[in-house]
Amino acid sequence: MFDHDPTDPHEVGLNADRLAAIPEFFKKNYVDTGKLPCMSTLISRGGEIAHESFVGATEMGGKQPIGPETIFRIYSMTKPITTLAIMMLFEEGKLRLEHPVSRYIPEYKDVKVWAGGTADKPKLKDPDREMQIIDLITHTSGLTYGFLMQDETDEIYRNEKVGHHKQxxxxxxxxxxxLPLAFSPGTEWRYSHSIDTLGAIVEIITGMELDQFFRERIFGPLGMNDTDFWVPEDKVHRLMACYQKDAKTGETTLxxxxxxxxxxxxxRPIQLNGGGGxxxxxRDYHRFALMLLRGGTLDGARIISPKTWEFMRQNHLPGDQTMRGMGRSAFTEVMADGVGFGIGGSVVTDIVQTRQPGSNGTYSWGGLASTFFWIDPEEELIAVQATQLMPSSTYPMRLQLQQLVYAAIDW
Incomplete structure (x- = not known):
């Protein structure tokens, strides 16, 4: 849904020439060099679209240009949407953040924590306390991801094929x-399947499958007509190809x-992956971000209250810690210096520690195939970036986009 041309950047305090330099930067340094197939960028301020650009093609070296209709795999940018669904249920009084997860999934009552041994013969201990909803929200649950390749707990996830498509x-x-937790809930930060578990809880509380809840309660009201867990036949020609770069060989392949x-x-997949599906x-994702920036409402659709959005963008890590300070895991979808974690996304707590301009309170997250968004409430600024290259840590594109966008602010 996009029924008018972008506004004059000057009217919202942005420099048109510097915004125009953004697609040229990514074209010259990434697309023309064959590092990326494409780059799309959308920037708004004060709720007005000030820049929208599309560089490259739907396939590496292809002839079909990307555009506003191009559909991208957003992977972990699914997480803020699933967490928003949890907060909608919170507003309805259907759960509390301190509720034990076992209240909704009884099996979590008896969960154990890794205490040594091997993946085949682990030693286990009781957790210091039960896992709570807030632990899932903030990735402090003790759950993990098999792809982290970090310790025996994620090795167990790989051995047990956690997340396979038939589940x-x-x-x-x-x-x-x-399966054993990597640590007692609330004691560390680790990227994980936590948000998938939140998606399961949405289904259990509502009696609706996650895609139905999303369509009826979020996507439909917001006019996000091109967002779903699958791409219908009449839209599949708009799906962007996805690439991966081998860290050892440097080769980029489909x-x-x-x-x-x-x-x-x-x-439609069997598993409606609430953490990355x-x-x-x-344009669709911008509507989601704009709804948040406007305090939970867009075009007459009230999704959450402004106080809930204000609550979501606070740092919810214990003792106001950062992801870097609280996490052994090196993997995260955003930089971790000077950054805590809120409800569904990262939150800048110390802009100086991020080593670049911006604002404290900025809320952001990204996806495995190098998609990214941020919301800066202080500047009323939103940016959405999308290409399709895994892993997202391959190039510093997110940091570079932030550099270029903040350099375009005139007033």
Whole structure:
């Protein structure tokens, strides 16, 4: 939904020439050099779109240019949406953040913590306390990801094939309850399947499958008509090809067969992955971000209250710690210096420690294939960036976009 041309950047305090330099930067340094197939960027201030650009093609070296209709795999940018769903249920009094997870998934009552041994013969101990909803929200639950390659707990996830495509969301959540936690809840920060478990809880509380809840309660009211867990047949030609770069060989190859015509998203999946399953467009995701910036409402649709949004963008890590200070894991979708974690996304707590201009309180997150967004409430600024290259840590594109956007502020 985008029914007018971008506004004059000067009217919202942005420099048009410096904004125009953004697509040129990514074209010259990434697309023309063959590092990326494309780059799309959308920037708004004060709720007005001031810049929208599309560079490159739907396939590496292809002839079909990307545009506003291009659909991207947004992977972990699904997480803020799933967490928003939890906060909507919170507003309705259907849960509390301090509730034990076992209140909704009884198997979590008996969860154990890793205490040594091997992946095949682990030593276990009781957690210091039960896992709570807030632990899932902030990735302090003790759950992990198999791809982290960090210790025996994620090795167990790999051995047990956690998250395989034939599992439902609820089946995966219950499976993880029977596996050892990496640490006692609330004691560390680690990126994990926590938000998938939140998605299962949304289903359990509402009696609705997650895609239905999203469509009826979020996507439909916000006009996010191109966002879902799969891409219908009449839209599959708009799906961008996804690539991966091998860290050892440096070779960039297709991440799944078929390129832009990939069939992986062509039908509704069994697992509605609340932590990373959605596909979307930059315009759709901007509408989600704009709703948050405007205090939970957009075009007459009230999704959450402004006080809930204010609450979401605070640092909810214990003792106001940062992700870097609280986490052993080196993997995160955003920089960790000077950054805490709120409800569904990272929150800048000390802009000086981030080593670049910006604002304390900025809320952001990204996805595995190098998609990214941030909301700066102080500057009323939103940026959405999308390409398709895994992993997201391959190049410093997110930091560079932030440099370029903040350099474009005139007043």
């Amino acid at each position: 439902t969301l609820q089946e995966m959540a219950r499976q993880m309850a029977g 991440a799944d067969p078929g390129g832009a015509a990939s069939k992986l998203y062509a039908k 959605l596909a979307s467009t930059v």
